[in-house]
Amino acid sequence: ELKVEQNPLFLSMQEGKNYTIYCNYSTTSDRLYWYRQDPGKSLESLFVLLSNGAVKQEGRLMASLDTKARLSTLHITAAVHDLSATYFCALATGGFKTIFGAGTRLFVKA
C-alpha cells in the first residue's frame, strides 16, 4: 500500500528557532512536492523536488529529497509568525497519482 507519512503532525515553535518536518514514503519515486495551506485557503506550491539529492531553498524554508531513504525534509530556519500554516508533502507515482501526506500544522509563537 502506498503511504506518505509526515511527522510531526502538529508543531508549535518559538520565533527564531529552527525545526525540520519529515516526510517518509513507501514506494520509489523521484518527484516530491511541498505545499503550504493557510486556514480556509487553497494549497500553494512551495517546492518541486525532482531527483535524489535535490535541495531547494526559498527564504527561511529549505526542502531536500533522499530517494534512497524515501525521505524528504522541510527545514525551517529562524521561524517567524508568518510561517504559521499547514504544510503538506505529496508524492507523485509512476501512474501519475499524487498522494498527499496528512499535513503538519505549524504554529509559530511570537
Add this chain to the structure above:
Amino acid sequence: EAGVVQSPRYKIIEKKQPVAFWCNPISGHNTLYWYLQNLGQGPELLIRYENEEAVDDSQLPKDRFSAERLKGVDSTLKIQPAELGDSAVYLCASSRAGGDTEAFFGQGTRLTVV
C-alpha cells in the same frame, strides 16, 4: 494570469439533495483534478482528467458522484444524493500535462450537509 477558479465557495444543503461544483482551470492546462479534503487531512484524489478524458476515477464513489469535462476546459462535480459524510472541502487543481507536473489549486468549495 488567473488561477484556478471554483464556485461556489460555500454550500450548505440538506441530506439527500443534489449539489454541483464548478471549476475553471488555468488557461492552457490540460490536466484537471478533483480532490476531497476532510478536516485535518490531506487532499485525496477523486478524479483526474486529461483534456476531456477521465483517466483516473478509481477513487470516485460512482454510485452518487459524477463528473464531466465536456470541452476539455471547465469541469463540474456532482453529488446526488448527498450524505452527511460528504461534508468536506472539494478542491479543483490543474497542471499543464500528465501527473508529473506541478498542480495549481483553486480555493475549494466547502460543502456542509445537514
